Amino acid sequence: MITAYVRSNGMLLPVQVETHGVIPEEVVWIDLLEPTREEERFVDEALGLDMPSEEEMQEIEVSSRLYQERNALYMTATLITGADTATPGRTPVTFVLVGHRLLTLRYAEPLPFRVFAAKARRHTFPSSTGEEVLAGLLDAIVDRVADILERVQGQLDTLSGEIFVRQPVEEKIDFDEVLRRVGRNHALTAQARESLVSIARLLSFIGRPGDTKLTKNFGRGFKTIARDVMALSDHASFLANNINFVLDATLGMINSxxxxxxxxxxxxxxxxxxxxxxxxxxxxxxxxxxxxxxxxxxxxxxxxxxxxxxxxxxxxxxxxxx
Incomplete structure (x- = not known):
């Protein structure tokens, strides 16, 4: 599915694009969600791009995820999906800056994309360029990771209370359930750290000297996001240590x-x-x-x-x- 977001009264309104149609000139953001081969070829020919395949997006080499080809920047980051479900996962998302347009290619629907798209339809954007949309998307993604880490912190505090506070004899701790909760929080923290690392690399790639120059405002905006990513990475490391401590304490209580x-x-x-x-x-x-x-x-x-x-x-x- 191809969704093009066009400027209208300072807002971004979604327009569905068919492969037999044309991409509007005033488009700022083109979002490809689980595109077919025909849709990929249509976008490649319309914008002069060479979009990576789903298999190429999952490669872990930095050179395969971050590169410049002709006048376009190709950047792939790892995002968390299904964080509110019992089986959270991760998915690669590719961002392409070409001219002042942004193109996103994804095969899942992370929550930050829905949040930002809804915000773009309600709020006025100062300039409505691809760089601004990219900054807004990255900011929404980082906010989502922060929410996930805050929730993990709260669950760790609850687990610590259950483990270390003496319970009445009739209210025995279900250590099997405790271990499952510890394992789920560990998986979420590991996925958050992986996502933050990929976003930090993406921001570093954007800010490097090259043919594509960012304005001072956007440069400062990306630096602010980079600082947030660094702070959240430190917090994720702190949570990982706490999770290991809670796991050791749980195993110690079981042994006791x-x-x-x-x-x-x-x-x-x-x-x-x-x-x-x-x-x-x-x-x-x-x-x-x-x-x-x-x-x-x-x-x-x-x-x-x-x-x-x-x-x-x-x-x-x-x-x-x-």
Missing amino acids: EQNGIIKIFSVAAVVFLPPTLIASIYGMNFQFMPELSLKYGYVLALGLMVLSAILPYWYFKRRGWL
């Missing part, structure tokens, strides 16, 4: 709980071992045993078994082992 269970079994074994020994002795089938002739031998044997069980329990209790 298992040790408590094993301790109970060990104490029970020690408590019942002496009575078992006494019962074994008096269960022997020897013909001559002195106590067999006693009138109260049976009661005496039971008393010895009870006493031999109480003494180890009392000793453990006094030493603070229980």
